[in-house]
Amino acid sequence: MDIDKLVRMANSIGHHFAAYPDREEAMASIAHHIEMSWTPQMRRELLSHASQPASTHGLQALVADALAKHLVLPASTSDA
């Protein structure tokens, strides 16, 4: 999928949860929201994009950290 769009979507989720003063809670909420509403394939593409250096991936730090720390991918690759 168009990675720029996925990044934009992830950042807009990040903007919302950034209001939460507890950074840990915000990160968990971001990852949870993405897990609950994105297909595994979209999550996989975003996660692989997020592994690029921070200077190029375009994700907010909060979102990038949330993905790294909390985002879970399904075990199977049924999403082919």
Add this chain to the structure above:
Amino acid sequence: MTIFREPDYGTPARSSAEMITLSIDGEAVSVPAGTSVMRAAELIGNRIPKLCATDSMEPFGSCRLCLVEIEGRRGMPASCTTPVEAGMVVRTHSTQLAEVRRGVMELYISDHPLDCLTCSANGNCELQDMAGVVGLREVRYGMEGRNHFDAHSAVAPDVSNPYFSFDAAKCIVCSRCVRACDEIQGTFALTISGRGFDSRVTAGIEQSFLDSDCVSCGACVQACPTATLMEKSVIELGQAEKSITTTCAYCGVGCSFKAEVKGNEVVRMVPDKDGKANMGHSCVKGRFAWGYATHPDRITTPMIRNTIDEPWQKVSWETALNHAASEFRRIQSKHGRNAVGGITSSRCTNEETYLVQKLVRAAFGNNNVDTCARVCHSPTGYGLKQTLGESAGTQTFDSVLQADVVMVIGANPTEGHPVFGSLLKRRLREGAKLIVIDPRSIELVKTPHVQADYHLKLMPGTNVAVANALAHVIVTEGLVDSAYVAARCEDAAFQQWCEFVARAENSPEATAAITGVAAEAVRGAARLYARGAVNTSADAGADACAKRHNAAIYYGLGVTEHAQGSTMVMAIANLAMATGNVGRMGVGVNPLRGQNNVQGSCDMGSFPHELPGYRHVSDSSTRGLFEAAWDVSLDPEPGLRIPNMFEAALDGSFRGLYVQGEDIAQSDPNIQHVEAALRALECLVVQDIFLNETAKFAHVFLPGSSFLEKDGTFTNSERRISRVRKVMPPLAGMADWEVTIALAQALGYAMDYAHPSAIMDEIARLTPTFKGVSYARLDELGSIQWPCNDEAPAGTPIMHVDTFVRGKGRFMLTAYVATDERASKRFPLLLTTGRILSQYNVGAQTRRTANLVWHAEDVLEIHPHDAEERGIKDGDWAGVASRAGDTVLRANVTERVQPGVVYTTFHFPESGANVVTTDNSDWATNCPEYKVTAVQVVAVNQPSDWQQRHREFSARQQAYLEAARGQRKTGKDRVDA
């Protein structure tokens, strides 16, 4: 009046704890205080003759036919205007009464044409009935002399309205039409002009009905006791022979109607007095605009083609379904299980929607299913679930009659939800206060006998900033209902929210620069909502807190269709919880749903992450329940949302789509992007009643059925499940639910239902909130508001009564984040979109009716200042361009919009409103931001490139259809078309 007479008690029911006992014709009767003598008599079956009285309106006392004798009273009082009193002794019939009534009738009839046999009301005329009841045998005055009906005197009937005619020659000046327009509809378009013998019903200021303010709701026609106001369809076809109660297929109000029918032909649709959503009222769409169902454009034969650049081939159902199924299977085997999906319809029934999502989950084996709610109320589902615990509105419609303050946010009820709009206006005329939050001056802001106390005319895209400012005032001025919050909400989340909204950045003074709304207006509105006082001082507001008042919020797509749609829904829920306004009559959080069954389609598991009843696909116990019932294993991961499907189509991972009753190529934003995605599909199956915009990109067309052609249920904005009943057989031979079953069968997955009631039984078995719902119960109760289960066997009109569905209410933080769609040098104006009364959604239905007389094209509303700057005059062509695309519309120069804002509707595909809207969307649900697009507007003299391409493409597709229409069907069970 309906042909199949419903009881008419003459005057409205009164509710009072005090019961009054009186004697009527020797029989003791007890009724609530305030009841009329007429109603009390009717209740014991002693009918009193009447003409000007009807129980949908307040008594008027003009016809003098309902006179009675009351012991101890002089003369003969009118029973309609006389309230009962304890110990009253009433006589409804005596020789003297009979004589007086006959005399009254004689006078009426002396000025009425005696053409009963050829009159359109013959057999259904209250004047005729009353002449019979009083035993009128002669008219001693003769029919000569001054009158209103003979060739010399009669005024030509006013036939300007496309649906009904007004023949003053038959008018008895009972004022029922005038009162219906005032009391029921609230438009005040009719009046009685002249005096004495010259009195006559007049629309507007001596205008025709069409030129007047009349909104063609039909209430006057319904109220008329004679043939004066009569449906043209009845004049043409005669009175109907049977009546079938069903539910309107237009907006989310879900009005109950009686379809009056001869054979398979609808004669008229009459609003059902017992319908709990509409209580006997209707709007121009449901009442009159049903002719699309038999429009010649209906396609009644399945069609297939290999590419969209070739003519359609008419085929048998079997050929079409097998072709669709083999294509889906071919795509899945080549590109993976997830390369196909489906879109359920928010216009089809619950049962049909349920089957489509079941087909996707069980037969396709994935969760790639979505629905039109994605682009309208998905943020409602998300936001209310997060805060209150259930993805639905909290109230029943008539709750508004107990509201003291009503806040309408981003909704235009008098246009979008007209029957609810009328109910709301009634409450406002009774004195409820009104706050409107809208960038435009919608009708409610100022309309006869209604004026908003506050109109917060904000800039599009700044809802959340306004809501936070309202919350700031409520928290910092001590207007929180602390006892309610302490008892019912999570404390930590509440404290966090208080700290957040109390910050200086959320004060009305700070947000004014963003929202364009003066701080004092925001403060006044917050005090009014929280405490019911109109005063603008904080002290006066706090003083009023002694009396608990009811404040209700009603909102529409102006809340949800934003980048922060879900945030705003949560902000609304926060406001309601903070002020203790959830959980009883008169209050609540009320989303006004767009399409007839958008609530139902969401309930039925149309979202890619939720099974029926809003249960996440990752929940293994719920999944297990469905796996056992459906005999398949279900994917535990969310599927693609509609915009994700488009992206996946463009990257080649998604290649097949089954769309039932949804026109994504017109209704979705950034149309050129949608078109590119649809062109990329290898197999697009469209099931619809017309060759809609999406079908122009389809490879298989399966003919759909209108709401008149099938059994099922719709669920309206108040969670009310109502029966849809078959009035005529499906024109294409199969109803939509049967088509989905056949498609599943062709895919190798058997679905075994003999009737939609069996589908509902399965839904009830698998969905706790629907446990008590069945067709038998619906027949018994008329309609049911879910949750309906062992705890609430008759349904739940008001939700969250003692506790919230999620247990404790949860306040959510709602930081304002400016949308990317900001006015800039290149695109200095903000475009917002909406709808109007006479057209519905993409217009596929209403454009095929006479409603075109009110709205034949979409126009661009632009403020005089912005228009002048651009050299645009009213009626000129205006080019509207955004970063997504451009289109050309006629300009309507008006102060309804503020400077810097332009507005249009999206009812006509050629207008291309959605060529201009962008793919910006809500952060939580991807609901598109239709309500804010940065645009430039310039004077132009020709259609846009897209419009020219669209015109050519549509002409070509029409030719491909015409080519098929000339053919005979092919396939195994070939028959003549």
